Each structure stands twice: as C-alpha cells, then as structure tokens.
Amino acid sequence: MPKISERGIHLPPSPIRKLVPYAEQAKRRGIEVLHLNIGQPDIRTPDEAIYAIRSIKEPIFAYQHSAGNESYRRKLAAYYDSIGLGVAPDDILITTGGSEAIFMAMCVCMNPGDELLVPEPFYANYNGFAMEAGVNIKPIFSTIDNDFALPPISEFERHITPYTKAIFICNPNNPTGYLYSQNELDQLKDIALKYDLYLICDEVYREFCYDGNRHISVMDLRGVDRNVIMIDSVSKRFSMCGVRLGALVTRNSDVIASALKMGQARLCPPYLAQVAAEAALDTPRSYFDTVHDEYERRRNCIVEQLNKIEGVYCPMPKGAFYSMVRLPVDDADRFAQWMLEEFSYQGQTVMVAPGSGFYASRGLGHDQVRVAYVLKCEDLRAAAACIREALALYPGRTK
C-alpha cells in the first residue's frame, strides 16, 4: 500500500475540533453540549448579506477573477479607507477565508526551512499552515501570569537567526484576547525594518475591542509598506464563518503578484461568498454596535463566573472573543475529554479547547483551556456552573 507522506502524518490535529467525536457521543447520550471550543458566534448574519444571496439572478455561477471581483475589492478598499487604513483595490487579494490568506502569506514570503517568530500561545492552525508551507514557527513565550502581555522586544531579537523571515502576530489575539498598543506595534515595526523581516498581522477580530480601546492596524504603520501584510476575514466581522471569504492586504505589489499566482492555481475565491460579503459591507453601524456590546457583556459574564471558581484564573481579554483559562487540573486535554465522556450537570456538559494545542513549545499549556465566549450570557453561566461542578468531581484535580 502506498504510504502517507511525512507531512500528512505529522500535520497536527486542530485542538479546537479534535474532541468533536466525544461531543457527538455525548449528544447521542442525550446530553446538551455547550460549545466553548470554537469561535462560531450565535449572532445573526446581517440581513444585507442574506438578502443578497436570496436575490441572486445569475443564470450561471461562473468562475470569477482570481484576485477577487473588482467591485468587491473596490468596496472593501473603501471600507478600509473609512477606518483610515488607506488601502487601494490592487493592494487586496480576496481569499477563501482568512485561512487561505495566512497560508499564502507564509508561502510567498518564506522559503522552506525559514523561520517566523510568533508570540505563543497562538491560533492553533498557524501550526498546520506553517507545516504545509514547510516553514518553522519560533515561538516567543508570553505568560498568563501577566495576562499574556507582548514579551519584551528583546525576546524577539534574541530569537532572530539568519533564517528568520517574518514576525507573525494576531491583533486582537486569539486565543489570549491581548490587544497591541501603538508603542508595541512601533517596536515590532522597528525590528522588522532593522532585520528586513515581514510583519504579518492577523486582524480578523479588528471590530472586537473592549473598554473603549481602539484597534491599531499594521496598515496604519508608516514607512514599512514593503514589510507589512494584513490578514483579514469576513467570518467574525459579519458572523458568517461558513461563507469562507478573507483577504490578504499589503502595499507590497511583489507579494500581491506572487500570491496571485497561487490565486490563479486555485482559480478564484468563491462566487457566492463574494456576493454575500460585498452586500455585507452595507451593514449599518448599529449592527456592529449591538454585536460589540453583546460580546463585551459576554466577556464580563464568563470572566466573572470563571474567576469565582476556586483554583481557576481567567484573564480579562481586551479584544476578540476568547480567553485562555488556567484550571487546577493535571492535564487539560484529559479534563476536556473527561467532561464530554464521563460528566454532565443538569443534563449539560461543556466542550473547551485544550490549551496545549495553542503552544508550539512542548509541555506548555497543559493546565490551560481556551474558551470562546460566543454564547448568550445565560448559556455562559450554565457552562461556568458545569466547569465548577466538573472540577469538583474530576479525579485529576491538582489543588
């Protein structure tokens, strides 16, 4: 029998999805599973997008331009302009989700064997994309003890080798909720310029910043146009994760030209998604204000409820809709599985994403889980109650 490739064998499973079979079994036993494991919001997609799909009259759902439809890129550029980013339609390559933009950025900016510096914990799928692209993630450790603040810039410099090609950050951060300050971004920019590195920033949670904090985009940084790449997506902004549309944005025309060759190989981003996303750009401001306030409420709710549980620490995220939570358990992977296989409280249990998958360094995150506060406060309270009761019963509790 022909063998699976080394790459195929070693690709990491998603920590966000790997417990799905256990959740399905729990559901078959009649238990309601509260999903805190995945950033799938229960917020309604804007009507503008839904109606646009319903009103399609095209007799043929045809291939589109490989860079994305011009009308959509123009409208998206106008949206970026409206938030002060100064992006031209030609600076945008429309992708199949932010996921494809991440993969393309890694492929066109880096050679196999090159290294990229990523503060950890980080969005777990970066591991998979890096492996597919043949590049190596060099994690820069950030700790829950100071709520995952950006490590000192000296840490980034210490990890730079002749193979380092890029710094990759996520702002606001999934999984930590950390929001980068102007000063931190300026320091990263200085390093990018000093060592001639790409500065790639995943900004798919741009709209989700709390406590009056303003998001600062890498596209706002001056004098680094050739270094900076922004990853964007409609998934979270418009609560339409299933549409699968994102963008790679950069003023570096060589990066766009190279990424477009990958774009041509996959022919085009999805047509229906572009119809929905273009229409979604007409969503009124009030939609975002309501959604923002709802997430802030949910964040306050889950942080308060979890921190009431003895031995649990949940930092207060400044953005996105996740938190990395420390639990008094021997092994968060085992605990997460146990909650699905052996535990229920009032007919419910909780699915969380075990923390270790969000680290590249071995041995880290074993007492952490990522929670996504994408459910209504009432469900979040029920989920926190389940976690409290589960910790009281779990045989591997540590303190």
Ligand SMILES: Cc1ncc(COP(=O)(O)O)c(C=O)c1O
């Ligand atoms: C930080 C981050 N980047 C990228 C993505 C992928 O986005 P998309 O659905 O646009 O592929 C996600 C999805 O959860 C994410 O959390």
